[in-house]
Amino acid sequence: MESRSSHDLEEVRRRSDLVQIVSAHTSLRRSGARLVGLCPFHEDKTASFFVNPQKQLWHCFGCKAGGDVFNFVEKTENLTFIEAARWLAQKAGMTLREASPEKRTQRNALAEINRAAAGFFKGRLRSNEGSAARAYLAQRKITDESMAAFDIGYAPGGWEQLFTYLRGQGFSAGDIAASGLCLPKQKGPGYYDRFRSRIMFPVCNAEGAVIGFGGRVLPGDEPGDSPKYMNSPETPLFRKGQALFALNLARKPMQQEGSAIVVEGYFDCIACHEAGLKQAVATMGTALTSDQARLLRRHVERAKLAFDADSAGFAATLRSAAMFESAGLSAEVVVMPAGKDPDNFIHEDGAEAFQKAVDQAITIMECRLRLLEEQHGGKDERSRQALLRESVRAIAELSDAIEQERWVHWLAERHAAHSKERAAVVEDAIWKQLHSRPAARKASGGPPAAKPERSDQIAARLQAEGQVLWALLSNDEIARKWLGRMRPQLFSDEANLQVFTALCGLAEEGLAVAVDVVRGRCAQAGAQRIVELAVLESADDEGELGRLIERLEDWEGGQLVQRVADEVIRGGLADPLPPEMEEMEQKKRRLSKRIGEGSAGKLPR
Numbered sequence: 001m002e003s004r005s006s007h008d009l010e011e012v013r014r015r016s017d018l019v020q021i022v023s024a025h026t027s028l029r030r031s032g033a034r035l036v037g038l039c040p041f042h043e044d045k046t047a048s049f050f051v052n053p054q055k056q057l058w059h060c061f062g063c064k065a066g067g068d069v070f071n072f073v074e075k076t077e078n079l080t081f082i083e084a085a086r087w088l089a090q091k092a093g094m095t096l097r098e099a100s101p102e103k104r105t106q107r108n109a110l111a112e113i114n115r116a117a118a119g120f121f122k123g124r125l126r127s128n129e130g131s132a133a134r135a136y137l138a139q140r141k142i143t144d145e146s147m148a149a150f151d152i153g154y155a156p157g158g159w160e161q162l163f164t165y166l167r168g169q170g171f172s173a174g175d176i177a178a179s180g181l182c183l184p185k186q187k188g189p190g191y192y193d194r195f196r197s198r199i200m201f202p203v204c205n206a207e208g209a210v211i212g213f214g215g216r217v218l219p220g221d222e223p224g225d226s227p228k229y230m231n232s233p234e235t236p237l238f239r240k241g242q243a244l245f246a247l248n249l250a251r252k253p254m255q256q257e258g259s260a261i262v263v264e265g266y267f268d269c270i271a272c273h274e275a276g277l278k279q280a281v282a283t284m285g286t287a288l289t290s291d292q293a294r295l296l297r298r299h300v301e302r303a304k305l306a307f308d309a310d311s312a313g314f315a316a317t318l319r320s321a322a323m324f325e326s327a328g329l330s331a332e333v334v335v336m337p338a339g340k341d342p343d344n345f346i347h348e349d350g351a352e353a354f355q356k357a358v359d360q361a362i363t364i365m366e367c368r369l370r371l372l373e374e375q376h377g378g379k380d381e382r383s384r385q386a387l388l389r390e391s392v393r394a395i396a397e398l399s400d401a402i403e404q405e406r407w408v409h410w411l412a413e414r415h416a417a418h419s420k421e422r423a424a425v426v427e428d429a430i431w432k433q434l435h436s437r438p439a440a441r442k443a444s445g446g447p448p449a450a451k452p453e454r455s456d457q458i459a460a461r462l463q464a465e466g467q468v469l470w471a472l473l474s475n476d477e478i479a480r481k482w483l484g485r486m487r488p489q490l491f492s493d494e495a496n497l498q499v500f501t502a503l504c505g506l507a508e509e510g511l512a513v514a515v516d517v518v519r520g521r522c523a524q525a526g527a528q529r530i531v532e533l534a535v536l537e538s539a540d541d542e543g544e545l546g547r548l549i550e551r552l553e554d555w556e557g558g559q560l561v562q563r564v565a566d567e568v569i570r571g572g573l574a575d576p577l578p579p580e581m582e583e584m585e586q587k588k589r590r591l592s593k594r595i596g597e598g599s600a601g602k603l604p605r
């Protein structure tokens, strides 16, 4: 086998920009000399993912993944090292000297087949065969610009046009079948096209590579058993629940706008873009999945849902909104006139009306209370009381007292408007009902899920440990000053502890802190990465370091309290209090003081 020269790989590394490649998967913000964002590889809510742009390295404190640009591409694109190198080389406009050029991996072949198919469909739309499709698109008010921007195409009728075309391009029948675009014939040999007489919408990943297709049948062309919309089947490239239509186009606009608009259909999405709301993506006609919510969360923090405005749509919207919130996205609901979707709303009432509805998107709670109003539509006293009861139950589930107050007020005003009672009286009555329901609140789960909060806290702690280490690594003088005051117990993570121990070793031996030496003393790859991510900063912010260390002490203090409490429960504490106990008393005092000040909240940023 001819060896691929390491020179080539170094050239690929040199020409690849880790920050740019990572940015397609998660939005990064600056934090000192590093960049930080939500990790694309685990359910991250605390931004545990760090990139050092100078050294082109990344590390996640949450799932402990990390490495260089090759590792990142391996993980995100699910490739082997060599495939990742080839992928990066292609991006950088280089060709790697291949061991066997004709041996393409199936994934690469699928990507190329999709690209070729998209080109084929586009060509057909412009051909004579595409005239009915063009007429339909014109009727749906799709402009030429949109057709180009979204790469809209047409899959012609007949059974083998695409298959024949792709074979002619040199793709193997096996790879073509694996792409899901063609299927083996049920009788006899050969393959037939999955999409026929359909308008084709390519679905891309965040970077714009075609990973699958959605096809809409032409009106009048609908054979009885054929669905109106059809998507590519699941392939190694395409998992419908993990893709969002137009994400590649909406990625930058949604970051600029600070929020995304989420719609259901292809036409809804295109109509939004035409109306100037280019931060819109579509779920491709199905219920939103948690994977899609997570995918979106990597790019933006807020989402506005513009789903169909009937009751069923409202209920679906609420479910999707809950999914967004558990992915760490704040969700709002765009209220549209009954029976409308964004596509016909924009075309009938105008872009401005839709823009206004987007601007006035309501919160999930309001959406929930409005849905209740719809369900308890009666105007008589009994249905009004039932509505009030149900609404109070919804408000009782809020864990935030200020939010509760807000909604009690809202509900009282609304209720008073439809009855003879005064709002203030209703408000009093609501509070009485709320306070009489502590049991109900517990039964419904109380403040939502304590578990993810805990894992958030663990992630925040690991990150704080890393930041302390970085501060120590960045400045010899500061390291010397602080190392003596810190105890190994402050570090809850093996990799972090290894870095700390190496630092202490240097200090004891009277050696200066040098990143290379510290790295050499760390055996774990994770520990080595943390060291490598350190950057020389003008570490003038010693106050910040002090606060972080105090934070670690608090966490450790909390653990200590728990340990001693466990001992006491087991009845195992000996008469003379262990030295830990005295220390614990001090920590407990400081802890309760801090908790009293309400400072046990977020990490300083």
Ligand SMILES: [Zn+2]
Pocket (backbone or CB within 6 Å): 039, 040, 041, 042, 044, 048, 049, 060, 061, 062, 063, 064, 065
């Ligand atoms: Zn992670």
